[in-house]
Amino acid sequence: MRLLVIEDASLLQQQLQRTLEGAGYVVDVAGDGRTGLYHAVEYDYDAAIIDLGLPEIDGIEVIRQMREKGRHYPVLILTARGDWQDKVAGLDAGADDYVVKPFQMEEILARLNALVRRAAGYASPVLSSGPIALDSAAKRVTLHDAPVDLTAFEYKTLEYLMMNRDKVISKTELTEHLYAQDYDRDSNVLEVFVRRLRQKLDPDQSLKPIETIRGQGYRIRDLG
Template identity: 50%
Template sequence: MKVLVVEDDVDLASQIGAALEEAGYTVETAHDGETGDFLGATEQVSAAVLDLGLPGMDGIAVLKSWRAQGLGFPVLILTARDAFADKVAGFRAGADDYVLKPFRMEEVVLRLAALLRRAAGHASPEIAAGSLVFDTATGLATLDGLPLKLTAFETRILRQLMLNLGRPVSRTDLAEQLYDGETDRDFRSIEVLIGRLRRKIGEGRIETRRGEGWRLLPGDPE
């Protein structure tokens, strides 16, 4: 899944991005409000981490712009500990949750995972497709109780399929979630990754839907 990080502190943005990538997300980064506003509107992001104290176009203005354009992806705002008015303004503008600075990177990852899980209609951090279980908070997958060794790209695909359990996910949607804006979309590599994932989780679990993409079965294959 692709997460947009809008933070003017370059070092902090890099740290957040690294933590999210380690958790299995694809990350787009912007260091000012105008760029963040543009990327949120043009990239197919699943969620955003948005600092409120941005230069030029501030975070509240960015958030209002996204919501005015009908963009409903979850937004986690970053705000200073004593800026209560900013938190209120953020929620009124359409934020879904907030993290107070300074914070631990694990908190950002866990809160973001919770937002994405709720947006997909899942109450628990763990999503199960029969004996295949995926933990959206940690990015870890198990099959019959045993951990699966997945690459970062395989984890991203499985996360997207799990969050859309039982529904087809198109090749275009997977490409948008796998690659950042500076990477060419290689559709053939997605088919290779799907093939590798099938071999690890069981050939019959991922169904190919002609013209629609791929669908992860909600239960164990017969």
């Protein structure tokens, strides 16, 4: 999952980036509202974290403009304690949730996970397709209730496909949402991840959970 963090306090920005990347997210950062708005509009993200007190363009205006330009992914705003007017203004501008400073990183992770999950249409952190279950909170995958050992890249690939079940996901979309900009985006690498996922999730080739749609990409089958 790819996130945008717009935060002008460099130490907090670094802490957020380090925590989120440690949780498996790909993170782009911006230190002011003008740069952040450019990223927010030009690129597609799974969610954004936006501080309201930004230089150049404040966070509320960033949210308002990105919504006006058709960017509808979830936004989590950061506000100072006691500034209830800012919370209301941020939500009115199009934010989905807020966290009050100072906060624990665990709260950020929990709220982000819930926002991304709800945006994909899931109320529960457990996503399932037949005997395959992915717990997006615990970052765990099971097959017939038995744990499946996945690498970080394999897990992120499966999570994105399951979050977008019933959609055909192109290789380009997968790489843009899952891998850092400096990552080798050779399509053959992604094919290796998908092949390994198929082997681990369907060792006897009876389920065929991941479809290849020729010329378009991949799709998770609804296994009931």
